[in-house]
Amino acid sequence: MASDIRVKLCGLTESSDIPAAMLAGANYVGFVFFPKSPRNLDIHDAAFMARSVPEGICKVGLTVNADDATLEAILDKVPLDMLQLHGTETPMRVAEVSAKFGLPVMKAVGIADEGDLPKLDEYARVADQILVDAKPPKDADLPGGNGLSFDWRLIANRRWPVPWMLAGGLTPDNVAEAVRLTGARQVDVSSGVESAPGVKDGDKMTAFCRAARA
Numbered sequence: 368m369a370s371d372i373r374v375k376l377c378g379l380t381e382s383s384d385i386p387a388a389m390l391a392g393a394n395y396v397g398f399v400f401f402p403k404s405p406r407n408l409d410i411h412d413a414a415f416m417a418r419s420v421p422e423g424i425c426k427v428g429l430t431v432n433a434d435d436a437t438l439e440a441i442l443d444k445v446p447l448d449m450l451q452l453h454g455t456e457t458p459m460r461v462a463e464v465s466a467k468f469g470l471p472v473m474k475a476v477g478i479a480d481e482g483d484l485p486k487l488d489e490y491a492r493v494a495d496q497i498l499v500d501a502k503p504p505k506d507a508d509l510p511g512g513n514g515l516s517f518d519w520r521l522i523a524n525r526r527w528p529v530p531w532m533l534a535g536g537l538t539p540d541n542v543a544e545a546v547r548l549t550g551a552r553q554v555d556v557s558s559g560v561e562s563a564p565g566v567k568d569g570d571k572m573t574a575f576c577r578a579a580r581a
């Protein structure tokens with residue numbers, strides 16, 4: 368049923384985004400630890416925000432090719448429930464992070480064409496979840512959060528042995544169609560619910576959750 372669809376609202380930057388995301392109906396909230404991103408949080412702010420997230424909502428920490436010391440520093444202070452690896456981490460690194468840090472790991476995989484699809488099977492063998500995102504353009508500063516989508520028909524009716532989430536250029540206007548075409552049961556959005564880069568919009572978050580579950 369569409370009403371079961373789980374929504375991740377990623378890249379929250381203000382304390383007030385937490386109650387707004389709860390009101391909207393988020394199941395997951397995402398905190399970005401990547402200095403180049405307009406959604407980057409310092410560890411102190413992220414810790415403060417994470418502590419205000421109600422029980423039962425999954426707090427996801429997004430990193431990009433982070434080394435062990437960086438992950439340790441984040442996890443020492445921020446009570447996260449899941450790590451999202453959004454860089455070029457190899458399957459071996461995904462398995463290593465999962466074993467070392469004891470949290471579920473979601474690996475983002477960028478898709479542009481059919482040739483990218485085998486990577487989804489590969490990462491589904493080592494990650495706890497996979498995040499099926501659009502492949503960033505070669506000259507992009509960010510490996511995600513660019514508001515770009517991919518041809519959803521590429522993954523229509525494909526399934527993996529772990530839960531997966533659809534991401535990339537989703538908005539309140541297109542998420543229902545994306546869910547219909549792909550059969551996704553989980554969706555993730557960042558820039559599509561903002562009024563400016565890094566500024567979340569409560570009305571757009573609510574409209575997104577409603578449209579995803581319509």
Ligand SMILES: O=C(O)c1ccccc1N[C@@H]1O[C@H](COP(=O)(O)O)[C@@H](O)[C@H]1O
Nearest residue numbers: 377404511512514534535536556557558
């Ligand atoms: O949001 C960011 O700034 C970001 C930075 C670095 C890597 C990933 C990032 N965001 C993730 O990208 C996808 C898609 O975002 P969008 O909805 O197209 O803006 C999503 O998984 C975000 O978690």
